[in-house]
Amino acid sequence: MSKTIVTLVGKDKVGIIATVCNFFAENNINILDLKQTTAQGYINMMMIVDTDLYEGSTEDLNKGLEGIGVKVGCTIKAQHEEIFDMMHRI
Amino acid sequence: MVELNEVFETVNMVAQENLDVRTITMGISLLDCIDPNLDKLCNKIFDKITTSAKDLVKVGDDIGNEFGVPVINKRISVTPIAIVGGAACKKPKDFVRIAETLDSAAKEVGVNFIGGYSALVQKGMTAGDRLLIESIPEALAKTERVCSSISLGSTRTGINMDAVRLMGDIILQTATATKENDSLGCAKLVVFCNPPDDNPFMAGAFHGVTEADKVINVGVSGPGVVKYELSKVRGEDFEVLCETIKKTAFKVTRVGQLFAKEASKRLGVPFGIVDLSLAPTPAVGDSIADIIHEMGMEYAGAPGTTAALAILNDQVKKGGVMASSYVGGLSGAFIPVTEDQAMAEAAAVGALTLEKLEAMTCVCSVGLDMIAIPGDTPATTIAGIIADEMAIGMVNQKTTAVRLIPVIGKGVGEVAEFGGLLGEAKIMPVNKFGCADFVNRGGRIPAPIHSFKN
Numbered sequence: 377m378s379k380t381i382v383t384l385v386g387k388d389k390v391g392i393i394a395t396v397c398n399f400f401a402e403n404n405i406n407i408l409d410l411k412q413t414t415a416q417g418y419i420n421m422m423m424i425v426d427t428d429l430y431e432g433s434t435e436d437l438n439k440g441l442e443g444i445g446v447k448v449g450c451t452i453k454a455q456h457e458e459i460f461d462m463m464h465r466i
Numbered sequence: 467m468v469e470l471n472e473v474f475e476t477v478n479m480v481a482q483e484n485l486d487v488r489t490i491t492m493g494i495s496l497l498d499c500i501d502p503n504l505d506k507l508c509n510k511i512f513d514k515i516t517t518s519a520k521d522l523v524k525v526g527d528d529i530g531n532e533f534g535v536p537v538i539n540k541r542i543s544v545t546p547i548a549i550v551g552g553a554a555c556k557k558p559k560d561f562v563r564i565a566e567t568l569d570s571a572a573k574e575v576g577v578n579f580i581g582g583y584s585a586l587v588q589k590g591m592t593a594g595d596r597l598l599i600e601s602i603p604e605a606l607a608k609t610e611r612v613c614s615s616i617s618l619g620s621t622r623t624g625i626n627m628d629a630v631r632l633m634g635d636i637i638l639q640t641a642t643a644t645k646e647n648d649s650l651g652c653a654k655l656v657v658f659c660n661p662p663d664d665n666p667f668m669a670g671a672f673h674g675v676t677e678a679d680k681v682i683n684v685g686v687s688g689p690g691v692v693k694y695e696l697s698k699v700r701g702e703d704f705e706v707l708c709e710t711i712k713k714t715a716f717k718v719t720r721v722g723q724l725f726a727k728e729a730s731k732r733l734g735v736p737f738g739i740v741d742l743s744l745a746p747t748p749a750v751g752d753s754i755a756d757i758i759h760e761m762g763m764e765y766a767g768a769p770g771t772t773a774a775l776a777i778l779n780d781q782v783k784k785g786g787v788m789a790s791s792y793v794g795g796l797s798g799a800f801i802p803v804t805e806d807q808a809m810a811e812a813a814a815v816g817a818l819t820l821e822k823l824e825a826m827t828c829v830c831s832v833g834l835d836m837i838a839i840p841g842d843t844p845a846t847t848i849a850g851i852i853a854d855e856m857a858i859g860m861v862n863q864k865t866t867a868v869r870l871i872p873v874i875g876k877g878v879g880e881v882a883e884f885g886g887l888l889g890e891a892k893i894m895p896v897n898k899f900g901c902a903d904f905v906n907r908g909g910r911i912p913a914p915i916h917s918f919k920n
Binding site: 381383385409411412413420422424434435438451453454455456457458459460461462463464465466 | 467468469470472473474475476477481528531532533534535717720721723724788
């Protein structure tokens with residue numbers, strides 16, 4: 377399974393998570409885990425997703441997420457999980 | 467499972483603190499291209515480079531996209547050309563043809579620099595070595611992406627003072643040949659004592675003769691990240707300071723290790739080393755001088771700077787060594803002046819002088835780097851500065867380098883602009899007193915006593 381970590385930062389409002397989740401559903405991307413915090417009106421969200429059934433490349437995924445980001449007014453980014461494991465685990 | 471705060475720490479490092487992988491450098495041996503016929507030699511060199519590195523740029527960009535950390539440079543280093551071209555080249559112009567071949571190969575595969583227009587003359591010069599050195603001014607003026615490095619000394623051999631003297635002239639000639647662009651040619655020319663065979667950073671990268679046919683070396687970055695982490699521990703004692711640098715260096719180097727392994731796998735080329743160096747860029751905040759400022763100096767160059775740099779260099783190594791399976795190259799902190807915006811500023815206000823920079827090179831990983839000096843500096847004075855720096859490397863058993871840019875037509879206080887990653891800086895004054903009688907003696911300085919370890 378190739379796990380990708382999706383991060384989202386921005387001003388909180390109604391429907392952000394719904395929009396992002398819809399995008400994943402439409403693109404055959406399974407959400408494995410979701411963590412989020414909101415503080416002073418801002419949202420920080422991290423999703424771990426499984427992209428095995430997704431047909432595009434990482435570049436396509438990032439472009440798609442960029443579009444969703446514009447729609448919900450947040451910055452969204454997808455990165456391979458390994459980078460976080462390498463940096464934060466010995 | 468990674469935690470939310472850890473994920474956002476990484477994301478912020480890239481978005482706000484200039485974390486990147488500075489370079490993925492493919493080392494390519496050209497020993498199997500050697501041919502006494504210059505045309506055949508150039509064809510073989512072009513073919514080998516363009517075949518070996520055809521996917522390098524794409525792979526670098528792909529990895530950067532997938533892991534979300536940009537790979538700024540994709541580069542190539544080759545076997546020192548004085549060795550490769552020795553049999554075919556009968557005059558300096560012949561070597562210039564090889565330089566042009568390297569330049570077109572670099573353009574073909576899309577890398578921004580190719581290093582290895584080099585000669586290793588720390589003990590003596592062959593006819594080929596001398597021809598290559600004499601060809602440097604024309605070669606660097608006629609090419610865009612070729613970088614040249616000359617090894618002038620080592621702890622084991624001493625210092626070749628004939629070559630040091632010659633390089634004083636060559637640096638000035640290179641400056642003159644590229645005077646329309648603020649003597650930019652000299653930014654692509656560096657002289658070394660104890661150069662490493664596996665350095666991925668330019669201008670000093672070459673693929674040593676002890677290396678495999680091809681190898682992937684990665685240079686990490688991260689001054690901005692270290693600076694940001696240090697800003698969180700202002701006023702804390704040295705233990706906290708050192709631990710913070712060490713932990714940050716670990717994380718930064720892990721990125722390099724991951725990228726190196728991944729590039730090696732995708733290109734089918736063995737992984738060589740990760741170079742732990744903190745390499746600054748002219749981007750605001752991506753600066754070694756800013757770290758020194760954060761550690762407590764008003765400006766880089768103030769008393770205490772050498773101690774601060776010693777701490778930084780040592781902690782970067784301590785954190786980085788644990789993070790990578792193979793560490794090599796220059797590994798430490800770079801202190802270029804023009805390439806580091808806050809360093810250039812410290813020089814402009816007079817906090818940082820050539821003499822202080824020389825002291826700093828005793829404790830960092832490289833040497834006098836990217837320093838603009840007046841264009842009327844005599845060749846013998848340049849040779850004297852080189853000799854001093856080579857002596858520091860020789861005696862301390864470390865790599866030292868000199869990359870000075872005598873800016874033709876400009877004097878102290880005027881600004882030299884190189885653009886891009888090379889940056890800009892005010893021209894620094896050089897000690898006016900002569901050393902011609904010393905550097906003109908000729909011959910070589912014997913190896914120091916502590917080199918006799920057998």
